[in-house]
Amino acid sequence: MERYEIIIVGGGIAGLTAAAFAAREGRRTLLLEQQSHLGGRASTRHENGIYFNLGAHALYNGYAHESFRELGLKLQGGVPSIGARGLWKGRLHVMPTSLASLLQTPLLTRKGKLEMAFWLSKLGKLDTSRLNGISLSDWIEANLKDPLLRHLFHSIMRTATYSALPHLHVAGPALKQLQSALKGVFYLDKGWGSLVEELRSVAAAHGAEIRTGWKTAAVRHENGRVIGVVNDQGEGIHADIVLLAVAPATACKLVNGWEHTALETWKKQSRPATAACLDVGLKRLPNPDCTFLYGVDQAVFLTDQSRSGTPRAAVMSDNGEHTISLIKYHGDDNDAKEDERELENVLDLAQPGWRSELAARQYLPRMTVTPDIPHINRVDSKPGPAVPEIGGLYVAGDWASHGELLADAAVASARRAVQHILRKAPSIIH
């Protein structure tokens, strides 16, 4: 039977990052992905010359970006302009995203503007590590006085966290993500698929082996230690270490006896965030003035990832079309048809006549943004990296967050797992 030091199950951002860092340290590493392509929720689909991101859109100025740079990824793309509209009571207004737009916006009174200016100057320096025992809603309630400012803040926080669960979301990680977002996000040319390809190539250059179309069916373990994995065709591969870079519910399915391990807590406590996503490729923009929009009283968001500006944002098509993404962040309940109608109505307001310019379209009614947000009811606020009951078994993924969010959490958890493995398990195979 084949033998590796480390097997990584799952070829999303977490799995690929772990493969790159483990292989860079000289560990004999094999990554197994069930689909025919890599990337998971960070994949990009190419249709009629247009690049549609499946999930991730914005690379924040945080942990993931730093780690990708450290691995030598080139990351082509651009920083989008921040001039935005705010949708309030069915009409579009100037959204206060800078000092100049704060002065112009009709959405706030003079008093509200002064309060927002105060917070804009203070937010960057806020010590978010002290805000782990309070929900985002409670923090907003306790700290912001102006009722409209509270609405605006909720709207900005929905986009920073990609969720509409402020009553559950821990305030600290959410505000830390906002601090990263305030430094400017990065949109990738040809979408996240290009980042995934760069990550694959770096991991492979360091010696990691990668197999797609290999669906892991079980992790084999004996006497409390991992001995390998087996796939749905019954083929086995030996390994001393298995890192599961998959969602907690999937990890449980792969591990016999998971009920007696920390996996049970992590699965039980998980509170996913989901969203409906409508993406359109437009030959021409009917309204070039509305390429970035926050829903203030609706949990929606619109961004033209290829919007012009200085410098321009990302190249998201082969022939100069614009790729516009709309998101409806789900709260406690949702309806796929309603969500689609709501997103189309937003597009009617932002880009009237868009239907005649349509080059391609994708509607995904229920995407899992993350299988588990950092929420106030977590029993274990820092899942992973090791599954303590089974030697050599590790987890990573955006849900295994120790305070990071989204792709930052996927990357941070992957690096934590690799660091733990390097510390605990001296190399056996050379």
Ligand SMILES: Cc1cc2nc3c(=O)[nH]c(=O)nc-3n(C[C@H](O)[C@H](O)[C@H](O)COP(=O)(O)OP(=O)(O)OC[C@H]3O[C@@H](n4cnc5c(N)ncnc54)[C@H](O)[C@@H]3O)c2cc1C
């Ligand atoms: C609509 C949307 C918008 C988003 N926007 C942003 C954003 O702007 N910025 C940001 O930072 N993040 C964003 N995210 C989140 C980001 O996409 C995720 O945090 C990140 O991609 C998660 O990576 P992962 O590796 O943890 O998980 P995944 O991408 O889910 O990877 C898991 C992989 O494991 C594979 N797998 C599962 N089971 C098996 C098995 N049995 N055998 C083998 N392989 C298996 C899956 O096929 C998959 O490829 C967004 C997500 C969504 C849905």
